[in-house]
Amino acid sequence: MHDADAALFAAVQTLHRAMAEVVHPILDRAGVTNGQFFLLFFIEKMPLPTVGWIADQLGVRMSTVTHLLNDLEGRGLVRRERSSEDRRVVRLFVTSRGSKLLARIEGHSLEKVRAASSGIAAAQKADAARLLSEVASRMRGDKGPHAGVRGSRPPAASAPKRKSDTRGDRR
Numbered sequence: 001m002h003d004a005d006a007a008l009f010a011a012v013q014t015l016h017r018a019m020a021e022v023v024h025p026i027l028d029r030a031g032v033t034n035g036q037f038f039l040l041f042f043i044e045k046m047p048l049p050t051v052g053w054i055a056d057q058l059g060v061r062m063s064t065v066t067h068l069l070n071d072l073e074g075r076g077l078v079r080r081e082r083s084s085e086d087r088r089v090v091r092l093f094v095t096s097r098g099s100k101l102l103a104r105i106e107g108h109s110l111e112k113v114r115a116a117s118s119g120i121a122a123a124q125k126a127d128a129a130r131l132l133s134e135v136a137s138r139m140r141g142d143k144g145p146h147a148g149v150r151g152s153r154p155p156a157a158s159a160p161k162r163k164s165d166t167r168g169d170r171r
Contacts, residue, residue: 008135022112030105039068040102043078044094051080051090077101 027037042058043049051069055062069092072078077098083089094102117125 012132012135018116023109026105026108030101032101032105035068036072037102037105039065040072040077040094040098041106043092044099044102049092051092054092072098 023037024034027034030037032040039054042054046054051062051065055065058065069078069080073080076095079093079095080090081093083091
């Protein structure tokens with residue numbers, strides 16, 4: 001390939017396929033789909049996410065997120081909690097069971113990435129991560145110099161403090 005953009009496209013596609021080959025068997029063993037894993041990951045990493053906010057960030061319908069959540073909630077991996085400040089707002093939390101499952105999946109996946117990238121300098125890995133984030137951001141149409149993570153946080157003004165979970169299912 002002579003075109004740098006075409007070479008980048010091919011490399012990203014190859015990486016995507018390689019990651020799928022590694023991650024899908026891990027997800028299969030854990031009993032979750034790729035969509036469920038991504039949703040679980042997203043809820044765990046974002047502060048006080050709501051169904052609507054996640055649907056907006058992922059560019060999917062709320063019904064799609066709700067369908068995935070119903071299964072995850074039924075399996076005890078996530079829970080929903082209505083905001084005491086605005087009953088229309090439903091916050092999402094990963095349970096301790098969900099956190100353990102997520103940690104196991106992430107651990108196995110990260111082991112594979114570490115093994116595959118051993119011998120590559122940390123600075124090169126960081127450069128690759130920044131480049132891929134920048135390309136993803138631009139493809140989504142994000143603007144600004146720090147647009148690498150699309151809407152990395154729900155609106156802070158409406159985010160109440162987390163209540164302690166008496167059942168102990170939040171970290």
